[in-house]
Amino acid sequence: MADMDFAAPFARMVDAACPPATVRAIERGESHAALWDQFEKSGFLDALVPECAGGSGLSLAQVGPLIQTAGRHALPLPVGDTMIARWLFAMLGKAAPHDAILLASTRAALTRRPPTEVADLGLFENGGELYLAALAGLSDETPVEHVGPVPEGGLRLLAALVRAASIAGAAGALLDRTVRYANERVQFGRAIGKQQAVQQQLAVMAEQCVAARVASEIGFAGPLPLRPEAVAIAKAVTSAAAPVVAATAHAVHGAIGISEECDIQLLTRRLHQWRISEGSEAYWEGRLGTARLADVASSVDWLVAASSVPSR
Amino acid sequence: MFETLSLQTIPPEDEALRPIIRALAAEVADGVAADVRARSWQGFDSAFSRRLGAEGFIGLTLPKRYGGSERGPFARFVVVEELLGVGAPVAAHWIADRQSAPLILNFGTEEQRQHYLPPICRGELCFCIGMSEPGSGSDLASVRTRADRTAGGWRLNGQKIWTTNAPHSDYMIALVRTSGGAEDRHDGLSQLIVDLKAPGVVVRPIVDLAGDAHFAEVFFDDVDLPAEALIGVEGEGWRQVNAELAFERSGPERIYSSIVLLDAWLTHLRRSGVATEATVRLAGRFTARLATLRAMSIACTGQLARGESPVIEASLVKDLGTSLEQDIPQAIADDLASRPDDAVDGELLRTLAYVTQVAPSFSLRGGTREILRGIIARGMGLR
Numbered sequence: 001m002a003d004m005d006f007a008a009p010f011a012r013m014v015d016a017a018c019p020p021a022t023v024r025a026i027e028r029g030e031s032h033a034a035l036w037d038q039f040e041k042s043g044f045l046d047a048l049v050p051e052c053a054g055g056s057g058l059s060l061a062q063v064g065p066l067i068q069t070a071g072r073h074a075l076p077l078p079v080g081d082t083m084i085a086r087w088l089f090a091m092l093g094k095a096a097p098h099d100a101i102l103l104a105s106t107r108a109a110l111t112r113r114p115p116t117e118v119a120d121l122g123l124f125e126n127g128g129e130l131y132l133a134a135l136a137g138l139s140d141e142t143p144v145e146h147v148g149p150v151p152e153g154g155l156r157l158l159a160a161l162v163r164a165a166s167i168a169g170a171a172g173a174l175l176d177r178t179v180r181y182a183n184e185r186v187q188f189g190r191a192i193g194k195q196q197a198v199q200q201q202l203a204v205m206a207e208q209c210v211a212a213r214v215a216s217e218i219g220f221a222g223p224l225p226l227r228p229e230a231v232a233i234a235k236a237v238t239s240a241a242a243p244v245v246a247a248t249a250h251a252v253h254g255a256i257g258i259s260e261e262c263d264i265q266l267l268t269r270r271l272h273q274w275r276i277s278e279g280s281e282a283y284w285e286g287r288l289g290t291a292r293l294a295d296v297a298s299s300v301d302w303l304v305a306a307s308s309v310p311s312r
Numbered sequence: 313m314f315e316t317l318s319l320q321t322i323p324p325e326d327e328a329l330r331p332i333i334r335a336l337a338a339e340v341a342d343g344v345a346a347d348v349r350a351r352s353w354q355g356f357d358s359a360f361s362r363r364l365g366a367e368g369f370i371g372l373t374l375p376k377r378y379g380g381s382e383r384g385p386f387a388r389f390v391v392v393e394e395l396l397g398v399g400a401p402v403a404a405h406w407i408a409d410r411q412s413a414p415l416i417l418n419f420g421t422e423e424q425r426q427h428y429l430p431p432i433c434r435g436e437l438c439f440c441i442g443m444s445e446p447g448s449g450s451d452l453a454s455v456r457t458r459a460d461r462t463a464g465g466w467r468l469n470g471q472k473i474w475t476t477n478a479p480h481s482d483y484m485i486a487l488v489r490t491s492g493g494a495e496d497r498h499d500g501l502s503q504l505i506v507d508l509k510a511p512g513v514v515v516r517p518i519v520d521l522a523g524d525a526h527f528a529e530v531f532f533d534d535v536d537l538p539a540e541a542l543i544g545v546e547g548e549g550w551r552q553v554n555a556e557l558a559f560e561r562s563g564p565e566r567i568y569s570s571i572v573l574l575d576a577w578l579t580h581l582r583r584s585g586v587a588t589e590a591t592v593r594l595a596g597r598f599t600a601r602l603a604t605l606r607a608m609s610i611a612c613t614g615q616l617a618r619g620e621s622p623v624i625e626a627s628l629v630k631d632l633g634t635s636l637e638q639d640i641p642q643a644i645a646d647d648l649a650s651r652p653d654d655a656v657d658g659e660l661l662r663t664l665a666y667v668t669q670v671a672p673s674f675s676l677r678g679g680t681r682e683i684l685r686g687i688i689a690r691g692m693g694l695r
Contacts, residue, residue: 172313175313179313179692179693179694182694183693183694193689193694193695194694194695196682196686198694199685199686199689199695200682200685200686200689202688202692202694203628203631203684203685203686203688203689203692204685206313206314206688207628207631207632207688209313209314210314210317210608210628211601211604211605211608211632213317213318214317214318214319214604214607214608214611215600215603215604215607217318217319217607218319218603218604218607232596232600233599233600233603233604236596236597236600237600237601237604240597281597282593284596284600285592285593285594285596285597285600286589286592286593286596287596288595288596288600289591289592289593289594289595289596289597289599290587290592290596291596292578292595292596292599293578293581293582293587293592293595296582298398298575299397299571299574299575299578299599299602300393300394300397300398300568301397302599303602303603303606304330306603307321307607307610
């Protein structure tokens with residue numbers, strides 16, 4: 001319940017600060033400074049930073065719902081990434097910049113980022129070291145600033161976990177919208193949601209959304225440093241769910257869902273992007289499978305051990 | 313939606329049962345071939361069930377005054393997970409422990425509780441659930457088996473079919489019509505406890521496609537039952553059955569039906585050293601899905617522990633769980649045969665064959681996929 005104490009005010013803030021029109025404006029290239037300023041002033045960006053370093057000292061499990069909320073609203077700025085980045089800076093005993101920081105496990109992922117990924121700075125990994133780069137005009141030759149050693153397990157674990165929670169949040173928002181639409185849209189003289197064929201599709205979509213959320217929670221359970229197998233479960237399941245959820249949302253919405261003015265595209269485009277960001281389901285299934293095959297434990301033993309959260 | 317399904321931790325006092333039940337399960341599972349253990353639900357071993365009863369592992373959620381252990385659904389989750397994880401034979405107490413005992417506790421009279429619950433907790437009584445009929449599958453409200461009032465109780469006529477465990481059972485809890493007709497749908501249905509040794513009862517086993525006879529047809533021809541055969545309230549059978557199904561649909565049994573095969577395959581891969589990229593990914597995919605489903609099932613268990621009846625959530629977990637259970641044999645078959653020159657031992661192939669053959673039943677028993685998705689849709693306000 002303590003998690004809700006932070007999640008509810010954060011959700012209210014995002015709701016007020018970032019309506020769909022703002023998402024579109026920032027994607028068009030309009031300034032995001034005013035929106036970012038609100039997050040900066042809210043204190044939420046320092047959620048993971050220890051209290052002794054001026055942050056809120058929240059646990060990873062408490063921050064998961066906040067990142068899901070950002071996903072729900074198709075927030076066009078890397079709030080979750082920046083929370084993680086600021087924690088990393090604090091761990092290195094450095095002052096974090098005030099700008100919006102995007103996490104990427106490689107420099108190439110920053111230079112080739114899609115238009116949905118708007119940020120000021122990029123924090124990336126190269127040869128076991130972290131670097132910070134200004135994103136404006138970033139190329140493979142631009143000079144970058146050395147930050148410090150990468151966290152245990154590598155930056156990709158952290159970045160993938162943020163994507164997993166983002167997918168879980170966006171999927172949940174799409175489910176709500178799609179069910180609402182199915183109850184409103186009338187064809188053949190009744191709401192399409194009364195058709196069994198549509199109901200069965202929406203039930204499958206709901207299953208995928210719940211699986212994605214629970215998988216994301218698995219990734220966020222327990223203290224930092226992250227457990228690679230927990231992140232692999234989170235990202236593999238959310239990435240596999242993303243295209244199913246996006247496809248069903250579009251199938252139920254019909255032609256209007258393809259239009260720019262229908263808000264579901266803000267979420268479905270991001271679902272596909274987050275699915276392939278920092279490793280698709282195939283990548284994480286491969287990592288998890290390698291770990292699983294190296295372990296002689298029975299399935300139940302493995303699951304029990306994987307779910308027992310180590311204390312900090 | 314469905315925010316109630318959220319990560320939960322099994323309490324340490326329930327987790328503490330794990331090594332004890334594990335040791336007991338090992339007694340009957342160690343050294344037994346995987347294709348035999350894969351039949352866990354059908355594995356009938358009275359001595360083992362009595363042993364579990366004596367050790368306090370049956371009726372875990374029941375009050376002590378009826379022979380139970382007064383622990384919660386989490387304790388039952390741990391015990392069931394350990395038994396199914398190794399494919400221990402559970403048929404002799406399974407249905408009584410999971411469904412019949414909670415039903416009798418919730419809806420039965422004090423006399424019924426005292427009569428049935430202690431022997432169930434000792435692992436001595438085997439129950440089956442009489443729902444399906446030749447004309448009533450998913451459309452359960454159309455049952456035609458009928459019980460009419462007599463001077464001393466009830467007279468039962470009709471037929472049940474596909475009744476799991478009927479050939480071994482002492483009692484059936486049957487959903488029957490006690491008033492009205494098929495047009496009354498959910499009204500007029502009641503649940504009766506039928507002594508399967510009563511005159512007029514004929515149980516005829518049905519052989520399944522794998523050669524086993526775990527289900528049966530059960531005929532009732534003027535079977536006289538005492539008045540106290542009625543369980544709960546006359547005419548409330550439908551509501552009682554639905555409360556019961558939340559227990560049936562939410563447990564770990566809905567994710568572990570193919571677990572013995574999965575472990576046999578993983579062992580084979582480690583032994584043979586085969587690790588193509590596709591095979592490794594498949595192992596990872598099963599692991600990720602299983603871990604997520606287990607967390608969802610534990611979340612449902614948490615709802616039961618809070619006294620809720622997670623009908624919709626349980627349907628969601630069961631549909632997703634049986635999909636994984638069915639994907640496991642299909643994908644493992646493709647994986648093994650993607651290397652036709654590799655030697656695969658007979659035990660693994662027999663296990664694969666068995667699970668492949670019975671896998672369609674995973675999404676039939678306890679409510680078909682289509683019925684479950686309808687329940688989920690209703691939960692989302694679509695019907």
